[in-house]
Amino acid sequence: MKSDDLVSRAENTWCPGCGNFAILRALKDILRQMEGDGFPLEQFVLVAGIGQHAKIFDFMNVNGFYSLHGRTIPVATGIKIANPDLIVLCVTGDGDCYAEGLEHLIFAAKRNIDITVIVNNNRVYGLTTGQYTPTSPYRFPGRSTPGGVKEYPLNPMELMLSAGAGFIGRAYTRQYEGLRRVMYEALTHRGFSFVDILQICITYNNLTEYYNSRVYAWEENKAGDFNAACLKAREWDYNRDTPIGLGVLYRTTAPTFEENHPVPEPLQPDEREEIIARILEKRV
């Protein structure tokens, strides 16, 4: 497998101007870069949920598992448990990860399993045409909430800090270099890594002007300071009109789940039979 044929024969069906294009481009660039670093591309597995984000599965020519809505992370966990040599990336959405399947995100962070989760967070359901999501702001006029949402959004940054994620970042699809860099850092981080990507939905929730006037880059030299990260995470709560920091929010290392559960050398069939016979013999 080579990085020059990363694009599959499938027709790209995202809306022109969709933020997902930037994420696709960044992923291709990162895989080429990783290949240049000596990483064999056939070790890469992309796990997608269900949503507009997930169509990336069809557009790329890489190993993949097109899973259920909200269920990328347990699949990725199983893949990594079976073969820790694989590099496993979950591409998810804000409905796909923060609504359905939120528990898996929290537990993956808790376990520190060495997978990467990126959330294409456009703060609206695209595939189902325009309903509110867990990160839509208060009073968001979704199609299922014509009078405006009467709930406040989740702050995924805070959630991931409290769940114990070892790598937490945020990026924005209209700032390509920052997006590419944070995704690369996440993919190459040893342990669980998480990136919330503020993704433009050109059709249902175009926040380009809003983000452009508020985003700034976090200083990364204090990324290991948990308390500082908590303060930074609370600066913008996905609702109030405050500055929006981008970059690496928090980074620490700890033993990974798969290091704590190494793959044993499997028994040969005759060894299995011997052990089973021995166990039964003891039960006589």
Added chain:
Amino acid sequence: MRRRYQADPGIHEVRVFPVRVLFTRMSAIFLFFGQVFSMNQKHGGGLVMEGEVSVLVGGRAGDGVSSAGQMVAELLGQLGYRVHMYLDYPSRIKGGHNFAIIRGAGQTPGAVRRGVDFILALNQETLDLHRHRLNSGGVVISAADTAGNNDAIEVKTGEILAAEDAPPVMGNSAIIGAFAGAAGIDWQTVETVFKKTIPRDIQKNLRVARRAYDAEETRRHISPRSTTPVPVCTGNEAIGLGLVRGGLGTYFAYPMSPTSNLLHFLAGREEEFRIRVFQPESEIAVILMALGCSYAGSRAAVGTSGGGFCLMTEAISLAGIAELPVVVVLGQRTGPSTGLATYTAQSDLHLALNAGHGEFPRLVAAPGDAEEAMTWATHCMNLSWKYQIPAILLPDKVICEGMFSIDPGNVPAVRIEPPLAGDPGVPYERYALTGTGISPMQFPPLHDGVVRVNSHVHDPDGITTEEPGVTRAMADKLERKEQLLRSEIEDLHPVVIAGDPRDTTAILCWGSCKGICAEIGSRMGLRVIQPIVLSPFPVKSFADAMAGVEKIVAVEENRTGQLSRLVRQFGYPPAETVLKYDGRPFMVEELEAEIGKVIR
């Protein structure tokens, strides 16, 4: 009007009795007709059967009823009995009434009797609740104050423990010692069982037991049988061994009765089996992790009960379209919903048959005892991987948590087949269309290709499509796999025939009702038919088993007759159904009376 059920024209003269079935039938006849049983000792619980013995152990939760019951089962096993233990307990950690009934006979019994020959009462409540079960000549051994129960043996546990400076936890050793003494079991057998079953302080436990043993004279002698002892284990353990035999690499489960002990058994032997066992955050995570494992080439299984399985159903459907193997152990308990958490039922057959939206092949096998549980756990693993389908092993609580003698000679070897490999010259396609419907299954990393699995309708390469022709071709592919699986199943003895195979009245049963029906069928001269495989339904084997049957009496532990509903689709409407749905399994006397009523 009577209806005669026949096999397909042209083959109905050909009686198919595979070796396994012949064995079952012959041994059942040997057991139940080869021995004399007397009808004249009727008292309280009912008949005393010669050549068999029943023991009830009762107490509060936390009193060690299960482990004491296990020791009784082991003692009977050492004496050459084939045993079955039924464990009855409420859903609480401390307090409440628990009891176990252990029945020993010449052939592994599939059920217990209402009448018992010994009651080992760890508290007064046991006497109050179960005294009426005692057969004539039966013996009560009690740790409780038995004032007013002159015939009971009151074990002086307090004095014995004080004399040996032993902790209260060893009180049950005194009870077991007294039981062995009253049953005339030789001391060496007691020692053997203690050494096998007690994890520590064996000598002190034995000294405690010995004092109680010596204090008793033989009240009702349990005579040893000439048969060689065989292993005794729970159904959950048998399932675990069967999965390991099938190449299990990883086991995932969220704790739930009645399969929690399967989780504990495998977790306790991770190193020995060189497997890994995980307890994820929910049953949804459990099955999706298993599917992730199978995508990456590691054989995975999961265990749950009805409620947990409901959470898994979306992923069962995913396994169907993505053609990912996974084995689900679905241990049935009383529903709907939380139901009776620690009691049995056979009410999830149609859940297992229909779980998951859309149409896709699946294997559903309901074992009737520990031997079948072990055998079919292995078949499930093997066939799930061979056909790239979900396989559901469908035991019930009686099998999962009950103990059974298991004769390894009755558990056939299963050849574990590697998944279909691809043709090295051809670019790899995960869903390549083949004549059998089975595509080569490879795992990442591939040097010269990618492995894509997809929950959407997909083309042979795994890329999403909405094209009608491809949609049809992929549905046909799944159907071809089912046809092939169905024909392979017919060769695996998917339908067991017991009792009198010539009788025109057939008891139709499934799961743990198998043993009790075989016993009663043999005694009453009725044919007994037990389909193990329920999907794909083994139409031919079932027709062969039904050949010549004029009347079907279905025996099930549910309210609506779920197997009856299934076989009706294939043209076999049961004339009568005998149903039990109170969370407790049929007892021998009870079912015998019920069947007696409906066959007249």
